[in-house]
Amino acid sequence: MRLIVDHRTTYRFTAPQARLIQLLRVNPEDTHDQSVASWNVHVDCDARFRRGRDGFGNSTTMLYVDGPVDSIEITVSGEVLTNPSNGIVHGAHEPLPPALFLRETVLTMADLDMRDFARDVGLGEPLAALHALNGAVHRRFALDHGRPAAGQSAATAFQHPTATPRDLAQMFIAAARSLGIPARYVSGYSPACFGDDASPAPHGWAEAHVIGLGWVAFDSCTGLCADEAYVRVAVALDSAGAAPVAGSRLGEGEEALDVDLHVDRAGQ
Amino acid sequence: MLSRTASSLYWLGRYVERTDFIARLVEATVRLDVLSPRPAGEAAWASALAVSETDSAFAKTGQSVTQNNVARFLTVDSSHSGSIVRSLDMARNNARAVRTALTKEAWTGINRAWLLFDNRSSPGGAMATLNLVEAVKAETRGFEGAVHRMLRNQATWFIRLGQAIERADNTARLLDVKYHILLPEGERVGGVVDRDQWTTILQTVSAVTAYRWLYSEGLKPANVIDLLIARPELPRSLAASVEEAVDILNLLAKRTGLHGEADRMARNRHMRLAKMASGAVISRGLHQYLQGFIAENDELHRAVGRQFKFT
Amino acid sequence: MGQAGSTVARPELAALGAWIDETPDAELRRRQQSAEATFRQLGITFAVYGDSDASERIIPFDIVPRVFLADEWARLSAGLVQRVEAINAFLVDIYGERKILDAGVLPPDLIFGNAQFRPEIAGIRPPHDIWAHICGIDLVRTGPDDFFVLEDNARTPSGVSYMLENREAMLRLCPELFRDFRVAAVDSYPDRLLETMKSVAPEGVAAPVCVVLTPGHYNSAYYEHSFLADSMGVELVEAADLVVDDDVVWMRTIAGRVKVDVIYRRIDDDYLDPLVFRPDSMLGVPGLIAAYAAGNVALINAPGNGIADDKAIYSYMPEIVRFYSGGEAKLPNVETWRCREPQALKYVLDNLKDVVVKLVDGSGGYGMLVGPTATKAEIETFRAALIAKPHRYIAQPTLALSTVPTLADAGLAPRHVDFRPFVLTGSKGVQVVPGGLTRVALKEGSLVVNSSQGGGTKDSFVLMDNGAARGQRQSQGQSQALRPELPLHHLPEEANGRPPPAGAE
Known part of the structure; x- marks a missing residue:
């Protein structure tokens, strides 16, 4: 089956943040029955990415953003073939x-x-x-x-x-x-x-x-x-350990989260 | 040097200086009121509260303005930020946070001063109060000496920069609160009470002897103002504090390569003060001048924070 | 105390007895007070939680040093090196290939079910494969040659500042002792620590920048953090001073960012990085583990070390040492019954009134039964708990700990002690600093040496040769009560008790 993922996460801050660090677990990997055809992680501001792996073997991306940041949108999209x-x-x-x-x-x-x-x-x-x-x-x-x-x-x-x-x-x-x-x-x-x-x-x-x-x-x-x-x-071990985004920001104020997520079977 | 360390050292300098100033203020006021043949009474203590900007905090306690109450309030009362004990607390907290940047002697000076207030709920009577503030002064002097014996590096200079800026603020406030004593309207200047008051001011900034050396004509208000504002020979004068801020910022710039708005601001201020005659200040309005000075000093304080990335 | 004992009681130390005899109690007491006054002025204090009256206290100092002979020390050192090497090998293995589990030496659930095994950092290889750079091994003694390991501390062992400050006080107050005894110096510790830190910097860093990371000056061990940073000449940083960018750690200075290569962190794993461990941590540095995993910074000690010094693992240390060193452990454990094993459980249940029962994941004396002093009801409560969840408990015999002369209210008297030497491991090998922290139970008969419960400290002399070669003093031979390291049979009955609970960190 061909699955098409389009996942947008937007964080809005009530006060501008001086810095933002996020640990993303959003990269699927190939297994015997799962094959990643294309995959992209994109943010709507200047950012630095570092790939890594956590103790559970998950692929991770560290995301470093310099402020001031009022909001950030992370877009994860791609196609995966499964058996x-x-x-x-x-x-x-x-x-x-x-x-x-x-x-x-x-x-x-x-x-x-x-x-x-x-x-x-x-x-x-x-x-x-x-x-x-x-x-x-x-x-x-x-x-x-x-x-x-x-x-x-x-x-x-x-x-x-x-x-x-x-x-x-x-x-x-x-x-x-x-x-x-x-x-x-x-x-x-x-x-x-x-x-x-x-x-x-x-x-x-x-x-x-x-x-x-x-x-x-x-x-x-x-x-x-x-x-x-x-x-x-x-x-x-639990949902926190596998969370797609773990974040830390440097700045005052509250944050609001918006998620726009579609997963489609290709051709349907 | 860590930004946080620099900031803590700077604040350490400010709080030690403030501690010392409050101690002197209490000492001078005790002398003016209790040990004087003509007790100045409530007015003297009210003025001490005004100089230390604790009058409204004191009013909230509902206590009457007496020697016992105000002396206790300004020394051992930890409920407000204007007391010696709170100032020392802040100094010690900052010192602890930068323990590694200080020598043992410098730290010990602060810690010993702080220990003077361990479990102390009253400064005692007049003599005991004088003994207490004398002990505080001895420890802050010890700290000052230790700082001067420390390596000539950023650590020393940030402490001294904090001291210089705090000292300028303290002297300006002292003059501002007392200016009506110095420049009474429509009253004959030179009466006995005034002499006592002037002496109090000079005592608070350790300038009794300096005054005699610099002015041969006996106590005159214009001279007291001149001494406290314009004479760089007196370490606690505005002129000296302003000059010291420039010098220390220069040293820091040489060592760290950081040169910026704080330097420019401090130098401008210094040049203006050097050119200015104290007589002109009096004629144009001492109060306005001092208010302007205090505001500008505060601006410089903020510029220092920005230049060295304190936050 | 009979004359017979004196032959057993280490005649090499006659000079110490002579010194004690010659120096009046009042003089000893004066020096002790002088030392404590200095400690207070220096701010060598610790915070007692929940004690608002005396939020900062000094740990009482005892003026009479404890003495280790050169050959005793040589034996101890060899045992310590072997043990710490095994701890490191174990950590490399357990977070890597896990050969020790394949070999069946340890039951796997003891590791995987243990919260101290940190899956979050599994797979990370610390620079130079060193995990436990600084270990404090708690020892007790029950006889002339009988040292036992009571507890391993492979996370952030504290107390080394006391070793150094106590020595400084002794040098100042009792210089004559250093004339009579050739005492090995401990003041090289900061240099050795800095060397150790530099030696484990990530590959390719020519002049590594080292820092000490403290939770802040409200932490009970802050004095030690600042002392160590100060004596090594490195920055003492708090979390807010560090930023991670691009998987590299930087510290914020007045002149901008400076790259940091080695961090001696005195913050627990849980609080180290809110992105990986507790998300509510305000003490940690977000991204620190990513930088560590990328090999851009060395963390001292490595996160995850708790699995090596856990109480449940402790009982397997002899097997662990054997597995990695190929030989028997030179320093034995205190005998330990693992209640998860049916036979051991039966023994413990039959002997509850004589043993000490500990919860494997308890600390600071919580979840502990001291048989000889427990009430019937307490024993029955533990019996029920043991039967319900035997795997959560271990038990140990109550030990007859050695005593050393200590200045008590009524003069010199024997008091129980334990000992924490410090072992450093860098890329160039393992070294034991010739000294350590002797903790002493100041109350008569007490076995509790914890500073929060009336324990004190004393200097620990390691002699460079046996006895007092340079001293001309002769023992007056009169005060047996003052004899160092009283032999076992001189202990009063009631002194036999449980091993003291170990230190705060």
Whole structure:
């Protein structure tokens, strides 16, 4: 499948900033079933880029901007070709062992309710348990079309009737880990959740490690494994670690964020 | 040198100078009021509050203007920024932040002065107050000596630049508040009370002896004004402070290659002051002149910050 | 204290006993007060959190030095070098190839489940592959030749300023001791540290710019930060003084930006770079890890070192040393039961009233059970916790620590001590500074040497030869209570207690 991504993020500051540094995780990389045909990162002001790699193996871009800056627009766009793989990830750069992804973080801590929930639905062999869990998370929450609330943990999200894709993924991860299955957060792009509508944010889903299969992608938005309509960009223990943008600015005032994001299947 | 270090050294200089000035002000006022055969009373202490720009802060305490209350307010009261203890606190915080740029002796001077106020809630009676401010002065003198013995480098000069600019401000304020004493309207000049007041002013800037050396004709207001404004021989005069600022900025420019608006501003000011006769200042209005000077000094302070990238 | 003990008690040190005998208590006390007055004037203070009355205190100083003989020191040094080399090798491996896990020496979940293993910086290779440039190894002694490692500190060990300032005070106040003893100098430490820093600068930097990065002057160890920067002649910077641009670190000076090559940082990993670690950190430098990953700056010590000095890892140090050095550890650990192992757990549960139980990720004495002094209820609480989550605990025997003579209120008396020597690792090798920080529990019978709980410090003499070769003094042989390093069997019963909790940083 050919997926076309056009992702614009605009930050507006109420007071001009003297300097801006951002850590971007917006570059997808080739895997066995994902091939990046073209990809561009562009900002609307003078900036310096430095490519690198973080500890999870994600490709990173450091962005350095001198002020004064009133606003900055980051445009990420490109085309990615994918093959169906039943959600199984082949050929990704994996510097860390699955055992690391059993670790809880503040955002993915399973409280007692979630542990009970995971134990009740996650029955059987690991793969069966994961499918059951994914379906149960999917059915339990209505999709929230808004932008994810900053810093909200899985345990908090679990108390609400609706959830964003990010929250669904983090709840799945927390539940899977509570069953002793390594799980991680994936950020990327997919039309699976919002279809032709503009997405409020880059997509987030989960991967769980199954012995014999490797990492398998689950999306609790659909209740299914991720198919070929997904562009994998970054993985980490939680959504913060895989965030497309981590930023720091030098200056007073508040910031406002605008996202304009379209993911299209070519020829559709 | 780090910009932050330069800024802290400069502020250290300002706060040490301010500490010393408040100490002198309290000392002179105690002498004028308590130790004088003709106690100056409330007026003297009200004027000390005005000179240190703490009158409105003091009014908020609701206390009456007495020697005990004002002396305590100006020395040990940490609730406002005009007291010795707060000034020392600020000096010490800045010194701590640049501990590596100071010699042990310079740091110790500040720290010892600060320790004088450890757990102290009252300066005590008149004699105890004098002892306390004398001890503060001894430590600030020790600091000054230590700074002069430090390497002749930027660290020393930023401290001294802060001192010079603070000193100019202090002397200008002292004169401005006391100018009605110096230039009373329609009153006979030279009465006994005036003599005491003049002496107080001279004591505050350590100029009693200097006055005798420079003027042979006894205490005259025009001479006191001349001494404090125009005589570069007196370290605390405006002329001396202004000249010192120019000199130090020159030294800094030579060492760092940084030469800019602060230098130009300081040099202009110096040239104008050198050409000016104090008599002309009096005839054109001392108060207006001093207000202008204080504003210009503040401008120079900001230019220094820009030139050396303090923020 | 019987005469019998004196033969055991290191006759080489007779001269110290003689000095103590000859110098009246009042004179010792006067010198001690003089030293403390100097420390206060210099501002060698530490902040006690939550203590508003005395927000800045000095750490009490004891005038009677602790003495290490030359051959004792040689043995200790060899053990320290071996241990620190193993720590470095372990860090290179665990953030790289992880051969030690392949070899089955450590259970992998001990690493990967441990918050001290930092995935964020995995894959980064620090300049020259050195991670633990400055280590402080906490030692305790239970007998003449029995030193044990109580704790490794491979993150930002503090206390070296006390080693140097205590020595300076002793030189000033007790010059006669340096005439009688040939004491190895410690004042080269700042030079050695600077050499170490320069030696690990990124490749190709001819004249590296080194700085010390402090959280600021409100930090409890600020004096030490400024002291070290000062004595090395380098800038003491705060986060706001540094900017990262184009993956290069610069400091802001009055003349513009200056490139920084080596940073001795005294800020915890969590606060180092808000883009990578805690986003709310105000102490950190955004982009610092990117510059580090790009190989443009050396960080001392490397981020991620916590995995080497963690309590859970500690119990495996003998195996770790063996794995990387090929030989047995010259400095043993305090015996440690890993409660994750069923047999060890059973032993600990059966002997709770005799052992010390520690939470593996606890620090500063939190989450700790001291069996001999615990109430029945406390023991039962821990029993339940141990049964519920055994993998979170280790246990150790209570140790009979050695004592050294110390000036107490009623004159000289034996007090318990521990010792933190400092080990430097640069691209040219490992070196141990001949000295260290001796911490002393000033309360009678107490084993707690922490400065926040009534502990003090004293100078640590490392002799260049055994005994006092140059001194002509003879011991008067009268004051056994003053004898240095009392042998084990002289300890009163109640003195046997837990190992002291280790230092603040």
